[in-house]
Amino acid sequence: MTIHRGLNGVVVDRTAISHVDPDTNSLTYRGYPVQELVERCSFEQVAHLIWYGELPDLSQLQRFKAVERANRVLPRSLIDVLGRMPLSCHPMDVLRTAVSQIGADDPGEDANDPADHLAKAANLFAKLPTVVAVEQRRRRGLDPIPPDPSLNFAENFLHMATGRRPDAETTRAFETSLILYAEHGFNASTFTARVVTSTLSDMYSAVIAAIGALKGPLHGGANEAVLHMMEDIGDPSQVSTWLQEALDHRKLIMGFGHRVYKRGDSRVPIMRDALWRLAARHGDGARLTGIYTILAEHMLTQKNLHPNLDYPAGPAYHLMGLDTEIFTPVFVMSRITGWTAHIIEQSAGNALIRPLGHYDGSPQRTVPAPHSPS
Numbered sequence: 001m002t003i004h005r006g007l008n009g010v011v012v013d014r015t016a017i018s019h020v021d022p023d024t025n026s027l028t029y030r031g032y033p034v035q036e037l038v039e040r041c042s043f044e045q046v047a048h049l050i051w052y053g054e055l056p057d058l059s060q061l062q063r064f065k066a067v068e069r070a071n072r073v074l075p076r077s078l079i080d081v082l083g084r085m086p087l088s089c090h091p092m093d094v095l096r097t098a099v100s101q102i103g104a105d106d107p108g109e110d111a112n113d114p115a116d117h118l119a120k121a122a123n124l125f126a127k128l129p130t131v132v133a134v135e136q137r138r139r140r141g142l143d144p145i146p147p148d149p150s151l152n153f154a155e156n157f158l159h160m161a162t163g164r165r166p167d168a169e170t171t172r173a174f175e176t177s178l179i180l181y182a183e184h185g186f187n188a189s190t191f192t193a194r195v196v197t198s199t200l201s202d203m204y205s206a207v208i209a210a211i212g213a214l215k216g217p218l219h220g221g222a223n224e225a226v227l228h229m230m231e232d233i234g235d236p237s238q239v240s241t242w243l244q245e246a247l248d249h250r251k252l253i254m255g256f257g258h259r260v261y262k263r264g265d266s267r268v269p270i271m272r273d274a275l276w277r278l279a280a281r282h283g284d285g286a287r288l289t290g291i292y293t294i295l296a297e298h299m300l301t302q303k304n305l306h307p308n309l310d311y312p313a314g315p316a317y318h319l320m321g322l323d324t325e326i327f328t329p330v331f332v333m334s335r336i337t338g339w340t341a342h343i344i345e346q347s348a349g350n351a352l353i354r355p356l357g358h359y360d361g362s363p364q365r366t367v368p369a370p371h372s373p374s
């Protein structure tokens with residue numbers, strides 16, 4: 001029996017949503033290279049592509065945007081629940097609870113109806129940014145800023161979270177990260193969503209489970225961990241000493257390595273360029289890009305490891321004025337598109353996902369006879 005620990009290299013099903021090819025270092029969504037999507041499309045267009053399989057025409061895009069803008073406001077029931085969450089918990093826990101409450105408020109559930117699934121996905125897509133922005137401000141002791149229907153998805157989120165209308169450069173950098181984070185095959189959180197869906201459970205349960213999987217620092221939690229690491233390093237002159245000590249203690253270096261890409265993550269050069277453009281206009285930019293460059297060089301020569309998307313995304317979010325704890329929730333705001341597309345795909349051609357484990361515990365033995373009462 002061959003044991004595939006971590007399901008490494010195992011192909012579990014077909015998918016028509018995205019293709020990750022580590023040999024050619026390429027990533028396509030529904031056949032389109034992400035590089036071209038970043039250059040030519042808005043995040044809303046890419047979300048439509050991921051769900052419907054095609055880029056929207058003008059009227060489809062207008063309808064898509066109208067639905068997104070109409071659904072941004074949070075219901076009273078959800079605002080009440082969010083206000084009761086302890087500030088000591090992580091914003092990912094708040095997001096998980098928010099999806100649970102949105103699901104509890106949703107009267108119907110038809111696990112196999114794609115139209116129903118798409119409506120639920122669109123509702124989560126519109127509301128999660130409001131939840132994340134409210135949470136950033138709550139942690140700063142600030143009142144929420146209501147969604148602004150005159151702003152697009154990226155502008156509206158940045159405005160709600162930071163209180164400032166973002167300039168074109170910041171909006172574009174943010175949108176770039178959202179497009180790059182949107183979908184990535186059978187990664188751990190997407191696979192989690194598919195496992196839950198495969199039992200014919202509901203979309204909200206699958207999304208909540210995916211949020212739990214994404215939270216971990218080996219997956220989405222790495223973008224937050226990267227910024228903590230850079231703050232811990234402090235200055236480009238300290239990278240070498242810091243890294244040696246970390247490697248001596250066999251620590252994982254956040255933002256490096258990838259299960260699929262072994263020769264570099266196809267998304268990194270695009271996000272790195274966006275980070276560099278932000279850094280050029282920011283007082284703290286040179287320090288962060290200095291640490292970025294030196295650490296990446298050392299990791300390549302010493303460990304032969306390349307950065308993954310979380311490495312440039314973490315400092316880029318910092319320079320956009322986002323609090324470190326909401327970096328992974330921002331990842332959710334984007335990946336909700338990929339997760340829900342996979343939930344719909346899994347439902348359409350369902351097979352229960354139920355692997356085997358190789359037992360290596362105690363050999364069979366007899367339960368001792370019960371002691372007779374003395």
Ligand code: ACO
Nearest residue numbers: 217218219220222251252253254255256257258259308309
């Ligand atoms: N720092 C130090 N060593 C590392 C790192 C790292 N970031 N990544 C891998 N290695 C080491 C492993 O310890 C292992 O060493 P060993 O053979 O001496 O035990 C060797 O490189 C091979 O790594 P694998 O275990 O084969 O990598 P795997 O595919 O299991 O893990 C993962 C991939 C989880 C991403 C890993 O590289 C890691 O932990 N990276 C840091 C966390 C991170 O950045 N996660 C974000 C992933 S991308 C995303 O979610 C958008």
